[in-house]
Amino acid sequence: MAAPAMVLVLPVLLVAAVWCVAVLDGVLADRAAGHRGGAGRSLVRPGQEVARLLAGQRRTTQAADGLLRWAGIAGLIVASVLAAGVVPLGWKAPADLSVGVVWFNAMEVVAWAAVWLVGWGPDSALSLVGGYRFVAQGLAYELPHMFAIITAALGAGSLRMSDIVDAQAGLWFAVWMPAAFAAYLLSAAAMAFWGPFDAPLGRDVAGGAAAELSGVDRLLFEGGRRLLLVAAAAVAVPLFLGGGHGPWLPAGAWVLVKTLAVLALLVWLRHRLPVVRMDRWTEISWIVLLPLTMVQALAVALVVLARGGGGP
Amino acid sequence: MTLAVLLALGVLAVGGGVLVFVVDSMARATFCLLASFIAVAVMILMTGLAYLGTVIILMMIIEMVIMAVFMIMYMMNPAGLMPMSMFHNTRGAALISGLLFAGLTAGIFLADWPEKRGERPKDPTTALGETLMEGHMLTMMTLGVTLFSTIVATVVLATGRGRYDRLGDGLDAAHADDPAGGGVGR
Amino acid sequence: MDLTRALLRLAARTPHVLIVPVPGAARLRMDVEDAVGSRRWREASGPADTDLLIVAGTPGPEMRTVLARVWELVPAPRVRIDLDTQASPGDIGRYLDEVPGRLADPLRARDEARTAARRQAADDVHGHRPGGPARGGAPAAAAVRTRLDEERQLLGGDGGPDREEPARDGEHEGHGGHAERGEHGGHAGHSEHAEHGGREGHAGHGETGGHGGHHGHHHMDMPLQGGLGMADVAEDRDGLALDVLNLPLGPVLPDWPAGLVLDVVMQGDVIASAEARFLDGARVPRGAGEFGPVVGDLDVTARVLAVAGWPGPAARARALRDRVRRGAVREEVENELTALVRRVRGSRTLRLMLRGPGGDRKADVAGLLESRLSRIEAHAAGRPTGEPDEPGRPSVRELGGRLAGAEWAAARLLIAALDPHPGPTARHASAGAGPAE
Structure with missing residues (x-):
């Protein structure tokens, strides 16, 4: 597929993946709550919620900083799409940057600014608390995340996504870098403030950063959040799960299957665990997860050196 | 373009x-x-x-x-809700910064920039890495460790309560004496 | 058929519901939660997210004012249902059945939006607000202050922000309408307030009131828009000099005890000090808190789990509660009760999130939850459950003291677990575990 065609296909795939996330989320929520049946209802539910937000009235609050709030919402969506641009759909990516790994990292930290801005904009106390919770969360997940993705790049000796995929022709990185893979999955949930890490939008802060959003604003914000989750799950595939490698199916299909598998895992994790409070998680992240990823990076570096030096 | x-x-x-x-x-x-x-x-x-x-x-x-x-x-x-002016010494600052800007711009245009020697490397990232790490590995490592210890020392000096406040004189308290507990319990 | 009508019809089948319980109407609240849950409608996280506002019970005068302000915050399309304390599940079902039809009506939605816009137009009479960038429809400070003063008289509250009172310095009232010109499908603008209602609910002013406390009394001459005052600075729990925010929180918050208002002094999200009170003096009719042995425990467990962010088991606990209330015998539900208890006890993550800091008994939500779970387990096994843990439930006066120094998440969990509710005395004398009203 030529690059221009891929650029057009990517948004469609992203939206479809967001839809799948919403449907799966609904199904699992119903199952966790003990409701029987209604699978058909779960299929229609995302459409109903979207219609509700489209037809809803937008609102704002007194002394709100509308510009910053809009910048947050727009930034989240744009960054998610750009982050997904480096994922190889099959063998080639819409934009196969030579520094794809660092690019993904740069685009996902836009979420830090975005959620803080959305929490700040409405000039509302609990909304602000939600925004700050996300900054605390960011500080907690970012370093293990960076070490995890650098470990994958280290294993392949390159920052380019397609090189990392090529290096996994024999064995997936998730198999011999399990700590990095686990840290990456946790940070993927944390960066999209999803699942056990959705304290910034928590019920105990009345919706947190999204508390004062309604109508199209809310739709775009929630959509941007799920887009970021999809992008993070999609990037896990070339980094740790071998990209398009696999028997029988074409590479593009494998990428799709693997992305959906990672998304299913993340959605399941959301319903399996209660929300993690940042004042409890930060210590675990810095004292347990960070040394773990550093040791993992060291182990991978030793393996690479023993293999005869990884490098171009 | x-x-x-x-x-x-x-x-x-x-x-x-x-x-x-x-x-x-x-x-x-x-x-x-x-x-x-x-x-x-x-x-x-x-x-x-x-x-x-x-x-x-x-x-x-x-x-x-x-x-x-x-x-x-x-x-x-x-939040800028109150229209407050936070400038001091406006004229003096504008003068100094204007002069500095003019000086720097003049320097940029008047400096004798060298001509390009050699070929552009095929992979600038690797070239950058090699430049930093090959000849100057020891410097980089020392710098990194120094920076890190500076940060740690600053935080230790800034914080009001140290290990002994939190864990007792023998550092052997069962739980740290913190107002809000962390996840690991220390 | 135009797009708006189609979207409204599609959306009306799954409204988000905000249930506002009134003290003394716990049975009604549970009936409403049951009815809403059986229709698979989601619960809203706040007024901005609400389509359907249900008032469960007959509110007193203070509560009525709060509800009026909350109603103003709800964007169109919206429906409000006020239920009498005597309403039966059949009545509730009938009202709820009408809701999708009312929500799907585009003419009604336009009317709602216009009503709100008319209110905002009254604010605009005085013109532009002083200072700051011009924004379409921003209300004048003067108009807002007038309404602020009215409300304070209504609620019998303190004076305006310019009058200095030691504890109330830097009071923030996030009042004031603010039209949003964002339209969709022909809706007009809508006036808002950044609060959930009156002085109750979260005031719309965080640390944006200004920082750096060396401003003395300058703020008295130049009020910010909306009559907001500049915040003062004080040392917080950890020794940092942070802004002080005086905030009345509640009573319209998700999973919050009915009628409870918490006047907190917050710095960041740490509560420096708090005072709890119940609206309308909180007269609770005798016997209002009498339920079966396990209903109250399940209710509190569901609430703690919901606040802890685990909606699945919370919904299961609520479903079991409703089944027991509707008369299911012990044998029918004992397996599910035991499974629920095992699930909640087995979650190490939950225990990590709930346990008090360093073995602090006073703030140990995990211990409080465990006592409830043991009682549920005992009931399921057929053993006698014993009296509820009375020393654990503080009076309203003590509740504020318990929360001092807690972060907001911890405070919410503690309030959910302690389950404060108004009563004639501090100790609740009922035989069963009375749930929060």
Whole structure:
């Protein structure tokens, strides 16, 4: 597929993946709550919620900083799409940057600014608390995340996504870098403030950063959040799960299957665990997860050196 | 075309910097500064230094968000709700900065820039890595460790309560004496 | 058929519901939760997210004012249902059945939006607000202050922000309408307030009131828009000098005890000090808190789990509660009760999130939850459950003291677990575990 065609296909795939996330989320929520049946209802539910937000009235609050709030919402969506641009759909990516790994990292930290801005904009106390919770969360997940993705790049000796995929022709990185893979999955949930890490939008802060959003604003914000989750799950595939490698199916299909598998895992994790409070998680992240990823990076570096030096 | 884009980015960078002082809201000032930094990073990307440009974007976003936290905490009028003027010595500062800007610009145009020697490396990222790590490995390692210890020392000096306050004189208390417990329990 | 009508019809089948319980109407609240849950409608996280506002019970005068302000915050399309304390599940079902039809009506939605806009137009009479960038429809400070003063008289509250009172310095009232010109499908603008209602609910002013406390009394001459004052700075729990925010929180918050208002002094999200009170003096009719042995425990467990962010088991606990209330005998539900208890006890993550800091008994939500779970387990096994843990439930006066120094998440969990509710005396004398009203 030529690059221009891929650029057009990517948004469609992203939206479809967001839809799948919403449907799966609904199904699992119903199952966790003990409701029987209604699978058909779960299929229609995302459409109903979207219609509700489209037809809803937008609102704002007194002394709100509308510009910053809009910048947050727009930034989240744009960054998610750009982050997904480096994922190889099959063998080639819409934009196969030579520094794809660092690019993904740069685009996902836009979420830090975005959620803080959305929490700040409405000039509302609990909304602000939600925004700050996300900054605390960011500080907690970012370093293990960076070490995890650098470990994958280290294993392949390159920052380019397609090189990392090529290096996994024999064995997936998730198999011999399990700590990095686990840290990456946790940070993927944390960066999209999803699942056990959705304290910034928590019920105990009345919706947190999204508390004062309604109508199209809310739709775009929630959509941007799920887009970021999809992008993070999609990037896990070339980094740790071998990209398009696999028997029988074409590479593009494998990428799709693997992305959906990672998304299913993340959605399941959301319903399996209660929300993690940042004042409890930060210590675990810095004292347990960070040394773990550093040791993992060291182990991978030793393996690479023993293999005869990884490098171009 | 490239020149036009570079000029536009330059205007954006300088404009962002100027806006930092014009807007009332500290939050807006922080993000104007971020816009300025990102414009500079895109300019670097356009010179072909992909890694440096991307890393600048990455670092600046994180740093500006953390700076926003501190700006809101310490500055007056962080939302700009009160039209407050926070300038001191306006004329003197404008004069000094104008002179400095003129001097630097003159220096840029009048300096004897060297001609390009040799070929552009095929992979600038690797070339950068090798330059930093090959000949100057020891320097880099020492720098890194020094920076890290400085940060740790600063935090230790700044914090009001140390290990002995939290864990008792023998460092053997069962639980740390903190108002809000952490996850690991120490 | 135009797009708006189609979207409204599609959306009306799954409204988000905000249930506002009134003290003394716990049975009604549970009936409403049951009815809403059986229709698979989601619960809203706040007024901005609400389509259907249900008032469960007959509110007193203070509560009525709060509800009026909350109603103003709800964007169109919206429906409000006020239920009498005597309403039966059949009545509730009938009202709820009408809701999708009312929500799907585009003419009604336009009317709602226009009503709100008319209120905002009254604010605009005085013109532009002083200073700051011009924004379409921003209300004048003067108009807002007038309304602020009215409300304070209504609620019998303190004076305006310019009058200095030691504890109330830097009071923030996030009042004031603010039209949003964002339209969709022909809706007009809508006036808002950044609060959930009156002085109750979260005031719309965080640390944006200004920082750096060396401003003395300057703020008295130059009020911010909306009559907001500049915040003062004080040392917080950890020794940092942070802004002080005086905030009345509640009573319209998700999973919050009915009628409870918490006047907190917050710095960041740490509560420096708090005072709890119940609206309308909180007269609770005798016997209002009498339920079966396990219903109250399940209710509190569901609430704690919901606040802890685990909606699945919370919904299961609520479903079991409703089944027991509707008369299911012990044998029918004992397996599910035991499974629920095992699930909640087995979650190490939950225990990590709930346990008090360093073995602090006073703030140990995990211990409080465990006592409830043991009682549920005992009931399921057929053993006698014993008296509820009375020393654990504080009076309203003590509740504020318990929360001092807690972060907001911890405070919410503690309130959910302690389950404060108004009563004639501090100790609740009923035989069963009375749930929160």
